[in-house]
Amino acid sequence: MGAWHILGAGAIGSLITHRMLQSQCTCTLLHHHNGVSSRSLIDGENTVELPVQPLQSLASKSIDRLLLTTKAGQLIDALRLASPFLSQHAVIACTANGLGFEDAFSQVLPGHSLYRAVSTAAAFRDHKAAVHIVANGMTRIGAPDTAAVAPYWFEDSLALLPGWRWESPLTTAIGEKFAINCVINPLTATLECRNGELLSHGGAGPELQALCQESEPALRRLGLWSRESPLLDAAVSVCGSTAQNQSSMLQDKLAGRATEINFLNGELLRRARPLGLELPINQTLVKALG
Numbered sequence: 001m002g003a004w005h006i007l008g009a010g011a012i013g014s015l016i017t018h019r020m021l022q023s024q025c026t027c028t029l030l031h032h033h034n035g036v037s038s039r040s041l042i043d044g045e046n047t048v049e050l051p052v053q054p055l056q057s058l059a060s061k062s063i064d065r066l067l068l069t070t071k072a073g074q075l076i077d078a079l080r081l082a083s084p085f086l087s088q089h090a091v092i093a094c095t096a097n098g099l100g101f102e103d104a105f106s107q108v109l110p111g112h113s114l115y116r117a118v119s120t121a122a123a124f125r126d127h128k129a130a131v132h133i134v135a136n137g138m139t140r141i142g143a144p145d146t147a148a149v150a151p152y153w154f155e156d157s158l159a160l161l162p163g164w165r166w167e168s169p170l171t172t173a174i175g176e177k178f179a180i181n182c183v184i185n186p187l188t189a190t191l192e193c194r195n196g197e198l199l200s201h202g203g204a205g206p207e208l209q210a211l212c213q214e215s216e217p218a219l220r221r222l223g224l225w226s227r228e229s230p231l232l233d234a235a236v237s238v239c240g241s242t243a244q245n246q247s248s249m250l251q252d253k254l255a256g257r258a259t260e261i262n263f264l265n266g267e268l269l270r271r272a273r274p275l276g277l278e279l280p281i282n283q284t285l286v287k288a289l290g
Contacts, residue, residue: 098263196243
């Protein structure tokens with residue numbers, strides 16, 4: 001069984017580390033700040049202390065498998081920090097939401113592939129930085145645009161984690177997660193509400209209706225939403241099933257951290273512009289949260 005290094009000791013990185021250790025996988029949780037030595041994680045009634053190792057303490061070329069669990073806006077900086085510690089044929093995957101960092105990845109590590117993980121897992125950090133698991137969810141991991149069977153580095157470790165599965169190509173899953181995040185996350189952040197509060201009388205509230213109606217035509221033309229059913233139906237379903245959840249963007253806003261808006265609605269605007277599509281609600285959200 002190969003060893004994984006998980007860079008990003010936030011909510012999702014801590015959750016994955018915890019599940020890997022429970023599944024007897026070899027892994028090390030890393031942080032680029034030397035002052036972080038452990039992370040408290042609350043899993044139901046149990047509290048565990050996860051050891052955190054400074055990235056800079058590793059030996060050169062010692063990482064064979066790297067899972068980046070930073071937010072999209074921090075991913076490339078984290079990759080640059082990690083690059084001296086990557087072995088020649090290191091496997092690199094990320095859990096970041098959004099699109100728009102792929103070209104920068106190729107510039108930092110030409111010749112390497114970036115595997116993507118799309119997850120419905122949820123966790124948050126409280127005011128004391130302890131991580132609380134909200135939902136284990138399902139996680140699909142694979143190559144974004146290449147059909148491939150599950151590789152050895154998935155089968156001998158990640159396949160052991162509850163709810164993890166290999167899916168390649170992952171293009172459809174990435175696009176659908178992008179679309180859902182574009183219409184739910186920024187609204188919860190600007191309105192400072194939980195997911196379920198975007199609903200009204202069992203259906204979509206006016207803000208969610210308007211944003212879905214504006215965004216869906218662009219998402220379809222860009223190949224990022226291909227379901228026969230409307231985006232609004234999926235958004236209402238997600239808001240209903242995660243009614244008590246705080247989106248990651250709302251968590252970032254409340255904590256004073258940079259949001260992922262530029263890699264979600266900002267990226268949608270960038271891709272829609274050559275098509276001559278104007279998306280004024282999206283523009284307003286990007287200005288408010290960027």
